[in-house]
Amino acid sequence: MTIKPLSIRCAQNWPKQASKVRLLCKRISRLSESSLPSVPSHKPIYRSLPLNALPRHLHPLIAQAELLAFDLDGTLIDSVPDLATAVDSMLSDMGRSPAGYDAVRQWVGNGSAALVKRALCQDIRGDQQLSDDDDEFLNAHQLFLQHYQHCKGEKTVCYEGIFTLLDQARTSKIPMVLITNKPYRFVPDILQELQLASYFALVLGGDSLAEKKPSALPLLHACQQLDIPSEKGVMIGDSITDITAGKNAGFTTIAVTYGYDHGKPVQECGADLVVDSLAELVR
Numbered sequence: 001m002t003i004k005p006l007s008i009r010c011a012q013n014w015p016k017q018a019s020k021v022r023l024l025c026k027r028i029s030r031l032s033e034s035s036l037p038s039v040p041s042h043k044p045i046y047r048s049l050p051l052n053a054l055p056r057h058l059h060p061l062i063a064q065a066e067l068l069a070f071d072l073d074g075t076l077i078d079s080v081p082d083l084a085t086a087v088d089s090m091l092s093d094m095g096r097s098p099a100g101y102d103a104v105r106q107w108v109g110n111g112s113a114a115l116v117k118r119a120l121c122q123d124i125r126g127d128q129q130l131s132d133d134d135d136e137f138l139n140a141h142q143l144f145l146q147h148y149q150h151c152k153g154e155k156t157v158c159y160e161g162i163f164t165l166l167d168q169a170r171t172s173k174i175p176m177v178l179i180t181n182k183p184y185r186f187v188p189d190i191l192q193e194l195q196l197a198s199y200f201a202l203v204l205g206g207d208s209l210a211e212k213k214p215s216a217l218p219l220l221h222a223c224q225q226l227d228i229p230s231e232k233g234v235m236i237g238d239s240i241t242d243i244t245a246g247k248n249a250g251f252t253t254i255a256v257t258y259g260y261d262h263g264k265p266v267q268e269c270g271a272d273l274v275v276d277s278l279a280e281l282v283r
């Protein structure tokens with residue numbers, strides 16, 4: 001038995017198939033003509049478009065900016081589940097009782113050393129009570145860094161609404177930088193994992209420069225690197241640390257209410273604008 005190649009069989013059947021297709025098309029066109037309301041031929045038919053197809057506008061404070069500086073923890077990402085796990089593992093290694101999620105949430109934002117000192121003292125003022133060369137602190141800090149590395153950001157997620165702003169700012173070609181107090185070594189993997197890395201022209205950690213937020217230094221460094229005057233910068237963060245850094249640098253400041261505020265409501269930090277979601281900055 002000989003098997004005909006498919007192309008030959010198709011070609012042989014084509015006249016029959018084609019007439020069937022023509023008949024079907026006619027039926028469909030009759031059906032759609034009779035079931036659709038008639039519209040003048042010059043009038044376009046508007047369909048409901050997906051939201052992201054509609055023109056969108058940035059809040060004036062963002063639209064006039066030439067640089068957006070974002071805080072990370074508590075602003076773009078909810079990292080406390082992993083930070084609390086690492087703090088509690090550190091405390092357990094030291095034979096101490098766990099601090100728990102709610103306490104750790106109050107202590108995040110001034111870098112890993114401040115977090116560890118606060119956890120050792122079980123007090124938000126712990127960072128002022130222990131010195132940098134305290135032996136117990138040095139040991140605890142090493143343990144914390146190991147445990148946090150081990151967490152690999154597994155329970156860390158992005159906050160809702162952040163991509164609405166990040167995407168629109170990118171479309172509007174406003175340069176963006178990330179300025180966190182988290183040790184830099186952890187930052188690239190987290191950004192990569194959460195698909196945030198490509199948004200930022202520059203990423204600074206708490207140990208990238210001689211000073212970290214609330215110092216103006218990282219923000220001014222970003223301005224210098226990107227050749228942008230500081231009065232054209234906007235700092236977006238969740239705590240007094242970010243807002244103070246922004247003010248110190250001469251930036252406009254925007255606070256978000258959903259993050260970690262070190263026990264001081266961010267509404268009381270004197271930001272130029274306070275929002276409940278970054279999506280509010282896009283209309």
Ligand SMILES: O=C(O)COP(=O)(O)O
Pocket residue numbers: 071072073074108109110111112179180181182183213
């Ligand atoms: O203190 C941290 O580790 C987090 O710092 P951030 O809020 O500046 O991102």
